[in-house]
Amino acid sequence: MVISADDIRTHAQELGFNLVGFIPATPSAHLSHYLAWVEAQHYGEMGYLARSDRVARRRDLSLILPDVRSMIVVGMDYRPYIEDQSILNDPARGRIASYAWHLDYHPVLLTRLHTLASKLGMPSPSNKCYVDTGAILERSHGWQAGLGFIGKNTMLIHPRRGSYFFLGEILTTHEIDTYSVPHAESQCGRCTRCLQACPTDAFPKPYVLDARKCISYHTIENKGWVESSLRSRFGNWVYGCDVCQDVCPWQRFTPHTPPEEFHPANFTTVAPWIVDLLRLDDATFHQLYHSSPIFRIKRERLVRNACIVAGNWGSEEAIAPLKHLLNDPSRYIRGHAMWALGQILKAEAITLIDKALGDEKDHELISELCHTRTMLQPYC
Numbered sequence: 001m002v003i004s005a006d007d008i009r010t011h012a013q014e015l016g017f018n019l020v021g022f023i024p025a026t027p028s029a030h031l032s033h034y035l036a037w038v039e040a041q042h043y044g045e046m047g048y049l050a051r052s053d054r055v056a057r058r059r060d061l062s063l064i065l066p067d068v069r070s071m072i073v074v075g076m077d078y079r080p081y082i083e084d085q086s087i088l089n090d091p092a093r094g095r096i097a098s099y100a101w102h103l104d105y106h107p108v109l110l111t112r113l114h115t116l117a118s119k120l121g122m123p124s125p126s127n128k129c130y131v132d133t134g135a136i137l138e139r140s141h142g143w144q145a146g147l148g149f150i151g152k153n154t155m156l157i158h159p160r161r162g163s164y165f166f167l168g169e170i171l172t173t174h175e176i177d178t179y180s181v182p183h184a185e186s187q188c189g190r191c192t193r194c195l196q197a198c199p200t201d202a203f204p205k206p207y208v209l210d211a212r213k214c215i216s217y218h219t220i221e222n223k224g225w226v227e228s229s230l231r232s233r234f235g236n237w238v239y240g241c242d243v244c245q246d247v248c249p250w251q252r253f254t255p256h257t258p259p260e261e262f263h264p265a266n267f268t269t270v271a272p273w274i275v276d277l278l279r280l281d282d283a284t285f286h287q288l289y290h291s292s293p294i295f296r297i298k299r300e301r302l303v304r305n306a307c308i309v310a311g312n313w314g315s316e317e318a319i320a321p322l323k324h325l326l327n328d329p330s331r332y333i334r335g336h337a338m339w340a341l342g343q344i345l346k347a348e349a350i351t352l353i354d355k356a357l358g359d360e361k362d363h364e365l366i367s368e369l370c371h372t373r374t375m376l377q378p379y380c
Contacts, residue, residue: 003070003120005178011119012074015112016259018165019075019158021145021180025061025068025171028140029182030150034058037208044212046221057135064135065128065171070179072170073138073145074116076109079164080263081256082270089236091313093271094306097216097240098164100293101264106131108261109168117170127172138167146180149187152206153194153244159187162254163245187250194244199233203244215241219305220297224332225368228375231308231339238277238305239294274313277306278321300330307333311340319344326356335368342372346379 005022012020028034035055043049057063061071079098082088088095099105113129130136139156143149147167148158155163188206195203202213211217215237218226226234245251264270268288280288285299294302307325310318318340325337338356342349353373360366 001121001174003122003172003174003176005176008072008116008120008176011116012072015116016076017074017112017116017168018077018161018255019147021073021142021147022176023071023073023141023145023179025065025071027059027061028137029144030137030140031058033207034137034140040210042208042210042212044217044221045223046211046217054135058137061136061171065173067173068171070172070174070176071141071145072116072172072176073142073147074109074113074168074170075142075147075158075161075165076105076112076168077161077165077255077258078105078262079254079256080258082264087267087271090271091236092274092315092317093236093267094238094274094277094309095236095271096238096269096294097242099166100239101262101269103261103291104293104295105166105262106133106293108259109166113168113170117172122170122172122174126174127170129168129170131166131168134169136169138169141169142167143185144180144182146183149183149185150207151186151194151248151250152188152192153203153248154207154209155245155248157187157248157250158253159250160253162251163248164251164254191249193247193249197243197247199235199241199243200230215243219301223301225335225364226304226308228339228371231336232312232343234305234308234312236271236274236309236312238272238274238302238309239297274306274310275317275321277303278310278318278325280306300333303328304330304332304336307336307340311336311343314344316344323352326352331362331365335365335372338369339372342376347376350376350380
């Protein structure tokens with residue numbers, strides 16, 4: 001069966017997809033770059049990105065869907081306009097990456113992809129739909145499908161829409177009558193704003209991201225200790241980071257009319273107060289974030305991140321909730337809360353550390369507390 005590219009485009013636009021392209025189901029043209037990235041272990045603790053079975057699927061898409069012939073790649077805008085931009089940089093607030101300002105995009109896009117496949121007469125055995133979950137190099141395939149170019153910040157950038165759009169894919173055993181032409185390889189020119197603006201120097205060179213230094217990686221994927229040397233560079237980011245996208249000149253073309261699902265209901269999902277995050281319990285966390293991408297990291301990681309931001313904020317308003325967190329069941333929350341208290345109280349925090357060391361039995365946390373104590377010695 002051969003599917004009309006015009007029909008795909010029409011139905012995709014009816015479903016709210018702003019971008020759509022079609023390519024043969026061949027390996028990514030940037031596969032060698034991915035393999036080099038894996039070899040350099042830039043994936044940090046995201047070991048699933050380097051698993052041999054995942055690497056094999058990226059080499060051969062037929063391991064995902066036997067007899068696969070084509071891939072449909074779609075994009076959907078997600079960043080609405082926030083009139084009061086000052087809240088984003090308020091140190092008393094924890095900033096959240098704009099993709100997580102409202103509903104979780106995974107089910108939103110996935111539902112529409114299944115609907116698109118149905119409208120095109122593709123039964124489920126003949127297709128597989130993915131939204132940021134399959135072993136697919138989706139930005140590279142998006143480039144191949146003409147949806148944009150790969151920027152030096154590794155994002156897929158459309159020259160008339162910027163990079164604030166989600167990607168989704170349909171793998172199908174059907175052919176398409178006309179395939180898309182790849183976009184220009186790059187349109188960054190001499191610009192290096194994204195590389196220079198990264199607070200943690202996470203780009204060892206253009207087009208390469210070292211996740212081990214990335215704020216998004218640490219606030220979302222890192223389940224344990226955040227390297228102490230990086231914490232002070234987080235600013236007020238508690239979930240994700242938009243810095244390398246925000247500074248990109250191509251963002252001046254970003255549309256601010258995404259589907260209603262991606263408009264924030266209130267500032268709680270854009271930049272909540274730090275003291276409120278520090279006081280979160282499991283029930284409140286569930287109530288606020290059960291339908292958000294933030295729900296995936298659970299309360300422990302979000303509060304841990306809030307402790308780091310509280311330390312960067314440096315306000316006495318955070319002292320009481322941080323002291324309360326010294327009794328939290330999570331060793332990661334206790335340790336990062338103590339670090340934050342050290343940032344605010346300086347030498348006065350040593351008394352708290354010594355008391356904690358006298359009571360603590362967790363060897364990993366003891367090591368963290370000793371490190372924090374050593375860092376505070378110059379203030380004595």
